[in-house]
């Protein structure tokens with residue numbers, strides 16, 4: 092029984108000449124696109140099109156999984172990749188659906204906006220001739236003050252009222268359409284916010300080891316991965332610098348994390364150097380970017396003393412392997428080791444590298460491959476030494492966290508023993524050189540982001556919500572009152588009124604009232620009855636009715 | 650405290666089971682009565698006042714009348730038992746949640762087990778509210794209690810997780826806002842699917858379909874009332890769900906650095922939201938049949954279920970706190 096004001100489609104024009112036919116075709120397509128049915132179909136398609144993005148791994152969410160998928164399905168994966176299945180939400184088909192939907196939306200709300208503005212400015216319409224034909228109808232004695240008093244009562248109840256002679260027309264519930272339009276328009280603004288963010292935003296991820304010498308400043312080169320929107324240049328990045336001073340973490344006995352906090356020193360251009368804390372759930376807000384704490388780990392400090400007695404110290408972050416005990420693995424490379432200080436000649440076959448596992452809490456007995464707890468209760472570094480040409484000079488980019496396995500396979504790098512080192516221990520290798528495990532520094536992994544669309548997103552979602560509630564809970568309805576000329580007292584239902592009890596000014600004249608719900612509104616009968624009671628000045632009856640109206644009794648109104 | 654909570658859950662399941670059986674008995678007696686008394690039209694009216702005076706059917710014969718009266722009394726008793734049992738079940742259920750929360754020293758929404766328990770409690774409580782306002786819908790309780798038994802038992806048997814505190818990412822003010830609203834709206838949507846399914850069956854029955862699932866709806870409230878209830882519940886839940894998703898985005902921005910990242914949970918929330926928007930549209934479009942619209946509501950609920958169970962089980966994402974490894 093919804094009474095929706097659907098715009099009646101104007102009759103299709105009869106095609107006369109050719110250009111007319113093209114135009115008609117266009118116009119018809121547009122009408123099709125902006126119809127509710129099309130919107131429905133597109134909504135449904137949008138939901139369906141979102142499913143692959145949750146089933147298949149997505150590059151934006153988990154690039155490693157995508158790589159694994161390629162290994163697991165070498166035939167299928169490239170095909171899927173070509174249709175954009177691994178970046179489903181940026182793919183052509185997904186974009187096509189939502190762009191069509193939003194086009195339809197624009198086409199749908201523009202005329203409604205216009206109509207609604209017009210409706211807001213026009214007065215409630217003339218009362219229909221026969222009020223008894225309306226869904227709600229009543230006859231009551233005229234209150235003191237006649238039509239003006241009725242209008243006053245209605246106004247107090249926030250109806251929009253117009254008095255025309257003996258007739259009062261009133262309307263209420265414009266909020267429904269207002270809310271609906273606000274809601275749909277806000278959705279457009281949400282899309283604009285998303286677009287702004289992707290054009291003018293940027294983000295980068297990096298790892299930051301504690302200590303002055305590891306501080307980083309915000310340039311593109313400083314990020315392991317950086318993503319700049321199409322309208323952002325490297326020179327647009329704000330030039331702040333961040334140094335990690337301290338990282339605290341607390342864990343439960345089970346190893347489950349309980350608390351993280353990173354303390355950093357921040358240098359912002361034009362600002363004082365300051366210290367700040369941030370954590371998961373409370374990012375570091377800087378001018379023009381936010382810094383989020385994503386993860387943490389340990390960077391073992393390793394000192395290597397070569398054949399010539401020269402020492403080099405390296406603090407290398409070991410990457411966590413994903414187990415709760417924070418077992419991490421990494422590589423400490425010393426390509427400049429064993430350079431003869433007398434000649435300055437470097438022997439490429441004497442470069443050194445150590446790979447290994449770092450266990451914050453090593454087990455009491457072998458195998459030393461898995462840490463038992465995420466804090467450093469029994470730190471141990473399980474190292475394997477490699478000697479030879481690391482391949483770092485060959486110009487082939489390799490990972491800084493992994494030994495170049497090609498060199499190992501080619502026999503250019505040879506293993507030179509393995510040993511478990513406790514903190515402070517020294518290991519003397521077969522050639523008399525020494526490696527020491529000095530301790531660790533904490534590191535954090537950070538995501539640094541700037542998204543100028545976010546404020547707009549927040550505001551428009553707020554409006555969206557408000558509009559939605561208005562739209563769902565608003566109800567448009569009209570009521571009409573007509574003061575009947577005295578003597579017309581034998582109107583139907585007049586017997587119920589008691590003219591003798593009426594006020595002296597009204598004499599025996601009566602008012603006829605009618606009500607019309609314009610949208611689905613099961614409680615309208617009640618509201619109408621209350622309104623009529625209020626108008627006839629019968630507030631007592633009003634209250635009584637409210638009392639004797641437990642919800643159950645309303646069954647009949649359905 | 651934790652053990653007490655577990656026991657309360659078991660008791661709640663048993664009591665819901667009792668409620669379900671009582672509803673079934675009422676239902677069966679209703680059928681028997683319909684066979685003895687050839688006045689099915691009165692039936693609805695009788696149910697409408699929740700078993701007050703309206704129940705006296707015109708007797709086709711004097712003996713039949715006495716028997717019918719007796720059956721009607723029994724049916725009424727069974728119905729009453731069912732409602733009381735549901736209420737007791739809801740209280741036990743609430744007790745389980747409160748003790749669990751006390752034992753964990755936080756809101757009981759930290760993993761899938763607690764999540765399902767809370768959602769189903771919201772559902773049953775909302776049902777009692779609906780019942781209070783619209784006693785005529787009582788017979789829907791059969792479906793509702795069935796859903797409750799299934800959900801809570803699944804939670805206990807499959808999803809049970811011992812109490813652990815929250816990981817830091819969940820330890821936020823927005824966690825409470827986001828999860829409470831998600832839980833609340835999911836509970837209402839869970840309740841909403843009950844009249845939706847009942848409507849689909851009842852509407853079929855009213856159109857003269859007499860094959861298996863439709864016959865179940867013989868004693869159900871009128872299709873129009875079911876449809877109306879379906880809409881009211883969805884219209885109520887949808888803005889709350891919308892708010893919950895927005896709150897989730899605000900929280901995700903603080904915790905993960907982006908408001909929306911198409912993580913599987915987020916994706917399925919999006920899908921549910923779009924499907925429910927589709928339902929509201931379909932219902933507002935006169936050219937779309939009501940049962941098509943209602944199917945969309947059912948579909949929407951399937952996507953909510955997918956998010957509750959499926960995503961935690963099948964996919965890996967930032968939201969994996971299901972506690973099932």
Ligand code: HEM
Nearest residue numbers: 095125126127130192195196199271562563926929930933
């Ligand atoms: C971008 C996708 C869209 C979404 C997510 C969406 C969502 C919604 C929702 C949730 C409602 C329910 C509020 C209410 O009942 O008043 C609604 C109502 C409505 N929408 Fe949309 N909408 C979309 C696009 C459109 C389009 C393209 C049209 C035009 C063809 C449209 C026309 C309407 C109308 C006329 C109503 C009012 C229905 C009523 O009277 O209750 N919407 N929309």
